[in-house]
Amino acid sequence: xxxxxxxxxxxxxxxxxxxxxxxxxxxxxxxxxxxxxxxxxxxxxxxxxxxxxxxxxxxxxxxxxxxxxxxxxxxxxxxxxxxxxxxxxxxxxxxxxxxxxxxxxxxxxxxxxxxxxxxxxxxxxxxxxxxxxxxxxxxxxxxxxxxxxxxxxxxxxxxxxxxxxxxxxxxxxxxxxxxxxxxxxxxxxxxxxxxxxxxxxxxxxxxxxxxxxxxxxxxxxxxxxxxxxxxxxxxxxxxxxxxxxxxxxxxxxxxxxxxxxx
Numbered sequence: 001x002x003x004x005x006x007x008x009x010x011x012x013x014x015x016x017x018x019x020x021x022x023x024x025x026x027x028x029x030x031x032x033x034x035x036x037x038x039x040x041x042x043x044x045x046x047x048x049x050x051x052x053x054x055x056x057x058x059x060x061x062x063x064x065x066x067x068x069x070x071x072x073x074x075x076x077x078x079x080x081x082x083x084x085x086x087x088x089x090x091x092x093x094x095x096x097x098x099x100x101x102x103x104x105x106x107x108x109x110x111x112x113x114x115x116x117x118x119x120x121x122x123x124x125x126x127x128x129x130x131x132x133x134x135x136x137x138x139x140x141x142x143x144x145x146x147x148x149x150x151x152x153x154x155x156x157x158x159x160x161x162x163x164x165x166x167x168x169x170x171x172x173x174x175x176x177x178x179x180x181x182x183x184x185x186x187x188x189x190x191x192x193x194x195x196x197x198x199x200x201x202x203x204x205x206x207x208x209x210x211x212x213x214x215x216x217x218x219x220x221x222x223x224x225x226x227x228x229x230x231x232x233x234x235x236x237x238x239x240x241x242x243x244x245x246x247x248x249x250x251x252x253x254x255x256x257x258x259x260x261x262x
Contacts, residue, residue, distance in 0.1 A: 002039040006032060023054050030082075034075035043070035058083050059115045083114050099166060100130035102202060106211035108132070109168040109204050121169040123153050125160035126201065133160045139169075148185035150192055157198050165193060167203040176205045176212035178219070186214055 009029055018026055027044035035043065046068050051057045057065070058079060066076035090111075099105040105124070112135065113120060121139040124132060136156050139147045157165050167186065178186075182205070190200040202215035214220055 002037075005039070005041065024048055027054065027057060030079070031075055034078050035070070035072055038070065040070075043068070043075075046070065055115065059117050061117050084116075087112060087114055097132040098130070099124060099126065099132050102204070102211070102213040102216050105166055105168075105202060106204055106206065106213065109166075109206045109211060110209050112168070113170045113206050115208060116170055117172055119170055119172060121148065121167070123156055124166040124168065125157050125162035126164040126166065128163045130164060130201070133162055148189060150189055153189055154192055154196060157193065158196065162198055164199040164201050166201050168206060169204075170206050172207070174207050176207055176210060178203075178205055178212065178214060178217075183214075183219060186219065190220060 009025060013021070013029065018029070021029070024041070024044045027047060028040045031040040031043060047057045047065070048054070050064075050068055051060050060080070062076050062080035065071055065079055066073055097108060099108055109122070109124075112122065119139075119141050120137055122135050123138055124135045127133050138149055138152055138156070141147060153165075153167075167189065169182075182203070186200075186203045193200050200220060202213055202220065204214070205212040
């Protein structure tokens, strides 16, 4: 019975695509490769009942997905990482992405992070024109547990022959205020990269279309020895920004090889 249903659904998709599918049918179809010998229709409905929508399913933690009856560990892993994989595929089609302003970098990072339920830390490697060379995930953890691996970040940037870098991580709580740990880690990595002649242009904290720029907040001016302590003592006095088109926020942008990072 399950095989017959699968073939009928596959036939509809071959003829009409996926746009006409109900949410439970789309999810049922996407579970086929991970659960080849079971009826995935019931599992798809159970997932939607648990998480409320396709968005809820695809942004759920892997452990919660695995707890739904009928789900396998492989299926939970695949669904949990699906959005990140499709985002990377979409962004890879764009060549030499310009992240030379906080607004451009913020929009890119919000596209990159999407609606993830756990904290991710990325490092963006930039060339001399502040165009994106590559980006790598450095850490994944529960909210408040993102780890800054200084050696790994430095090695990624050196391997890319980067001239500059941007750090970015998300706050799934929605509070974009940088923590003391965020500020201390930013000061340390900024000092390390300065010794390597790599400029840390910004550290962005993002959540669902908004971003907070430590650069815009005046918190990247003190890098190097003692910078972490000074950074951590600063008071955050700058509101998070959305992804609007108003990019030029300052008339006194510093110059970096002829390009302004605003």
